[in-house]
Amino acid sequence: MRIEQLELRELAMRLRFRFETSFGVEQDRRIVLVTVRGEAGEGIAECVAGEFPGYGYETRDTAWGVIRDFVAPLVLGRDYATPHQLVRDLGSLRGHNMAVAAVEMAFWELQARSLGVPLWHLLGGVRTAVPVGVSIGIQPSLEATVEQARVHLDQGYRRVKLKIKPGWDVAPVRAVREAFPDADLTVDANSAYRLVDAPTLRLLDAFDLAYIEQPLAHDDLVDHAALQARLDTSICLDESIHSAEDARKGLQIGAGRVINVKVGRVRGYAAARRLHDVAVSFGAPVWCGGMLESGVGRAHNLQLSTLEGFVLPGDTSSASRYWDEDIVEPLLDAVDGVQSVPPGAGIGVRLKTDLVERLTVRAEVMTAAKGSARP
Ligand code: OSB
Ligand code: MG
Numbered sequence: 001m002r003i004e005q006l007e008l009r010e011l012a013m014r015l016r017f018r019f020e021t022s023f024g025v026e027q028d029r030r031i032v033l034v035t036v037r038g039e040a041g042e043g044i045a046e047c048v049a050g051e052f053p054g055y056g057y058e059t060r061d062t063a064w065g066v067i068r069d070f071v072a073p074l075v076l077g078r079d080y081a082t083p084h085q086l087v088r089d090l091g092s093l094r095g096h097n098m099a100v101a102a103v104e105m106a107f108w109e110l111q112a113r114s115l116g117v118p119l120w121h122l123l124g125g126v127r128t129a130v131p132v133g134v135s136i137g138i139q140p141s142l143e144a145t146v147e148q149a150r151v152h153l154d155q156g157y158r159r160v161k162l163k164i165k166p167g168w169d170v171a172p173v174r175a176v177r178e179a180f181p182d183a184d185l186t187v188d189a190n191s192a193y194r195l196v197d198a199p200t201l202r203l204l205d206a207f208d209l210a211y212i213e214q215p216l217a218h219d220d221l222v223d224h225a226a227l228q229a230r231l232d233t234s235i236c237l238d239e240s241i242h243s244a245e246d247a248r249k250g251l252q253i254g255a256g257r258v259i260n261v262k263v264g265r266v267r268g269y270a271a272a273r274r275l276h277d278v279a280v281s282f283g284a285p286v287w288c289g290g291m292l293e294s295g296v297g298r299a300h301n302l303q304l305s306t307l308e309g310f311v312l313p314g315d316t317s318s319a320s321r322y323w324d325e326d327i328v329e330p331l332l333d334a335v336d337g338v339q340s341v342p343p344g345a346g347i348g349v350r351l352k353t354d355l356v357e358r359l360t361v362r363a364e365v366m367t368a369a370k371g372s373a374r375p
Contacts, residue, residue, distance in 0.1 A: 001114065002038055002079040003038055003079075003368065004368050005035075005367045005368065006067070007034070007364070007366075008034060008364045009033045010031070010033075011030070012359055014324075020163065022189055022190045023054035024054045026051065031327075034046070034102040040110065041113055043106045044109055046102065047098055048297060049063040055190065056098070057095075074089050076366060077368035086103075086104060098265065101265075104269065108123075109300075113346040123304065125303065125307050128340065128341045130316065131158045131338055133160060137163050138164075145175060150179070153180060156334070160176065160184070161185075161213070165190075170200070170203050177207045184210055186236070192215075201215055201231060204233060212234070214237060215227060217240075218240060222253070224237065234256065235258070241260075241261075244271060244274035257285075259286045261304065262288070272304055276308075287312035288314035289301075290314070294326060295349055300347055328350060329352060
């Protein structure tokens with residue numbers, strides 16, 4: 001399939017809640033959508049690079065520039081039989097995984113649509129319903145934290161993840177655990193601790209957490225292994241894992257026992273699938289993380305979550321939790337903590353084009369040179 005056109009679009013959207021983590025606060029989001037067009041139609045994906053380089057180094061602007069200046073010239077006018085050929089062509093670009101992933105994911109969507117099948121068929125998924133949890137930002141008080149946990153557990157969510165940071169860790173976890181003795185509870189530090197904080201993190205062992213997500217540095221595996229040896233609770237790696245090879249190394253040295261997979265962070269579906277296979281071979285459970293995506297990104301996350309090894313609830317909670325009005329139909333809302341994978345071809349959702357037009361603050365289209373026959 002020849003790639004005729006790439007379109008970049010930036011949308012301004014406002015979350016229904018203020019989301020505070022150890023690395024910052026967000027509510028006004030800028031969503032970057034990437035559309036890949038060919039003779040057979042189009043495929044779409046969301047680039048998950050943030051507004052601010054607090055989770056990873058990429059931002060919407062670095063991703064935009066990398067796609068326009070480096071990815072587009074490599075893929076426009078090329079004829080790919082499979083997404084793997086496109087991945088190979090982008091192998092010369094170092095880093096910028098979220099930028100590369102967005103184009104790769106849009107091409108998978110295009111391919112699935114042109115074949116008339118859901119994308120998960122091409123990935124080798126095994127389920128059509130995905131259990132999901134929620135990620136709850138740092139709240140102004142313990143009472144508010146317990147209340148947020150209550151609201152979401154009442155809605156049927158299968159797991160509650162609390163964001164923590166130094167000074168906001170044992171107390172909120174104790175409060176929520178006391179209120180909900182049987183809840184599936186986890187925490188996410190987004191790299192806010194150092195190995196010297198091990199005594200504090202060990203206090204969390206008392207609360208029967210399913211895992212502690214990314215306690216140490218974003219680029220570390222070695223100290224995580226030292227910490228894991230001192231904890232009963234499993235460590236789940238997020239920021240530190242950028243590839244299947246990272247996962248192999250992390251699991252091999254015992255840096256954690258669980259992995260949060262985000263397609264954007266690891267450079268696309270081909271890499272996410274390999275990472276998943278590595279984790280399964282180690283007997284390590286994985287789950288699908290979220291990046292406060294619009295319906296486009298979350299529809300993609302659901303496709304990935306259908307793979308066999310995704311045995312823990314993911315962060316793909318309801319559209320109506322994030323947005324007053326999401327940009328896709330059908331609306332991806334969880335029922336009793338389970339998201340059904342929409343049955344349609346590709347990612348199974350359609351853009352609300354009028355709404356997308358209204359939310360757009362920037363757009364750029366790149367087209368293959370006419371008649372350029374590139375193999
Ligand atoms: O660490 O998983 C994370 C959001 C933005 C950046 C990083 C993370 C998160 C979340 C929210 O935890 C997950 C979601 O609801 O999309
Ligand atoms: Mg995380």
